[in-house]
Structures are given as C-alpha cells and as structure tokens.
Amino acid sequence: MAPGRRRRRTVGLVAGAAVLGVVAGVCTGYVIQAGRKPTPLPPLSQPVVRQAKGAPEPLSAAQDRQVKTEGDLRKLLLKAPGGARDNPLGEGRDGWMSLSEYAETFDKPDVAFRAQLRSQFRRAAVTAWRTGGTRLVEVRLVQYRQEESMAASQQADNGEYWAEREPGNHGWAIPGTDDGMAYADSTPDRKSGYLPVYSAEAYAWRGDITVEIFAYDTSPIPKKDIMDLAERQVGRL
Structure with a gap:
C-alpha cells in the first residue's frame, strides 16, 4: 500500500490505480496478440557462441x-x-530522518509508518535551507531494501499521483530520469493573518533511492528553479 500525501492526503488510491493500470495493459496485450498472424519459430539448430576467456574487469x-x-x-x-x-x-x-520522523510528514502518520515498514524502508537522509527572505527548500533521499518490490519507484509514483491532483499544479518531466516529475503551484495556500504560500515539489528515483524535493515561497516558484534542483540532485546519484 502507498503511504499517501504529505500531511494533506490519505492512502490507497494510487495503489489501486497502479493495479488497474497493470491489468488494463495485460488485457490490451492479449487482444493485440490474438489478432496477429502466428510468428514462425526459429530453427532449433543455432550457431555455437564461444565463451570469452578471462574474467570481466570489475567496475571502478x-x-x-x-x-x-x-x-x-x-x-x-x-x-x-x-x-x-x-x-x-x-x-x-x-x-537523518528516522522512520517515525519520515512517517510524520504524511497526512496519516500511523498508516504511513505501516506502509513504509511493508515497503522495507531502510533509511532517509535530508537537507534543508533558506535563501532570500522567504524561500524554504528541503531535499530528501529515501532508501529501501527492495528485497520484495521496487519500493523506490512506487514511492516516487505516489508523490507524483497526489501532486498531479493538487489544484493549480503544473508538471514537467525531469531529464535524465525514467519517469521523474517536477511540479510548481500557481495557486497559493491562503490563511487569514498569514502571507500566501506557493509550493513546488519534485519526485524521482534511481535504483533503491527515492528523491523528494520541496520548496516554499511567498511568491510563485519558477519552473527553472525546481527543475534545476531536481536535475542536479538526480545527477548526484
């Protein structure tokens, strides 16, 4: 089960959407294959490929x-x-962020805690800074053991799922990633007595690590700012 939205959403829908997507894809594949002509099988006799001598050089x-x-x-x-x-x-x-601290960043920490245990949460590193008078940035790397599932990609998908459903969000693909996405909000959060707050976020994954980036400001965050953060962080992995 997916852990849900950070302090704003609940869990579950993304997992169901992912399952439905897989089922629909399989069914479509069967329909297409059924309409094709049979493909001739290759001959049983194949050329012998000689085994290379020596051991491959280890990676640096x-x-x-x-x-x-x-x-x-x-x-x-x-x-x-x-x-x-x-x-x-x-x-x-x-x-560093402990599992409990990471779960607290979600709308339902208890549900997120159990979901992260099932996903084999290993550890999370975090950095945060402030620039100018109002720009706040936080970057997280969340690592999973991945003995049973591709948890890192699922975690990134979960973040993207909810970000795309946030009113006013605009999204762009992150170069150099399989399906990483960055988002910037054109509609600020407004509360009486406080300045409006605009947000931007990015999600990507590489191997067993999920990249999560969040930025907040009292003025709109340009696309180039969140994209620059995302591309540079992914490039370090």
Missing part, C-alpha cells in the same frame, strides 16, 4: 553506483547554495 568506484549508495547517504545530497541559512522548518536530525 566511479562506475559502480552501489559504492555510492552503500556509504554515507548524506554525502549524495545537494549542497546548500552560498549564503543560504538554516531552514527553521527542516525535518530530521544531523541530516
């Missing part, structure tokens, strides 16, 4: 992505820009 540390992701995950986080200050609303401690 720069090429082996697992060397990066098995180390200190905080080192893969984006660095705060020059002149940035601490984000007073940043989550976590010393660059």
Whole structure:
C-alpha cells in the first residue's frame, strides 16, 4: 500500500490505480496478440557462441553506483547554495530522518509508518535551507531494501499521483530520469493573518533511492528553479 500525501492526503488510491493500470495493459496485450498472424519459430539448430576467456574487469568506484549508495547517504545530497541559512522548518536530525520522523510528514502518520515498514524502508537522509527572505527548500533521499518490490519507484509514483491532483499544479518531466516529475503551484495556500504560500515539489528515483524535493515561497516558484534542483540532485546519484 502507498503511504499517501504529505500531511494533506490519505492512502490507497494510487495503489489501486497502479493495479488497474497493470491489468488494463495485460488485457490490451492479449487482444493485440490474438489478432496477429502466428510468428514462425526459429530453427532449433543455432550457431555455437564461444565463451570469452578471462574474467570481466570489475567496475571502478566511479562506475559502480552501489559504492555510492552503500556509504554515507548524506554525502549524495545537494549542497546548500552560498549564503543560504538554516531552514527553521527542516525535518530530521544531523541530516537523518528516522522512520517515525519520515512517517510524520504524511497526512496519516500511523498508516504511513505501516506502509513504509511493508515497503522495507531502510533509511532517509535530508537537507534543508533558506535563501532570500522567504524561500524554504528541503531535499530528501529515501532508501529501501527492495528485497520484495521496487519500493523506490512506487514511492516516487505516489508523490507524483497526489501532486498531479493538487489544484493549480503544473508538471514537467525531469531529464535524465525514467519517469521523474517536477511540479510548481500557481495557486497559493491562503490563511487569514498569514502571507500566501506557493509550493513546488519534485519526485524521482534511481535504483533503491527515492528523491523528494520541496520548496516554499511567498511568491510563485519558477519552473527553472525546481527543475534545476531536481536535475542536479538526480545527477548526484
């Protein structure tokens, strides 16, 4: 089950949508295949491929992505820009978020906690900063064990699912990702006695890690700002 929307939504619909999408795709495939002419089978005799001699050379540390992701995950986080200050609303401690702290970022923490346990949550690294007078940014890398499912991609899909249903959100594909998306809200949240707050967010995944980026400001956040954060963070993985 998906963990749902951050402090604003409930869980469940994205999981159902994903299942329905898979079923619809399978049924469509069967219908198309049934209408095609039979494909001749290849001959049973095939040329013999000689086995190469020697063992393949191991990947260097720069090429082996697992060397990066098995180390200190905080080192893969984006660095705060020059002149940035601490984000007073940043989550976590010393660059880490526990499972309980991560679950608290969702609308229903108890449901999110159980969902993350089922998804084999491993650890989460976080960084946050403030620029200018009002721009707040938070970046998270959430890592999963992935012994039973592709939890990282499912987590990114969940974030995208709810972001696309937020009124006023506009979305763009993140270059260099399979299906990562960035969003910026043209409609601010308004509360009596407070300045309007605009938001932007981005979700992507690579291997066993989900990228989550959130930005808030009292003026609209340009597309180029959230896209730049997303592309640079994905590029570090």
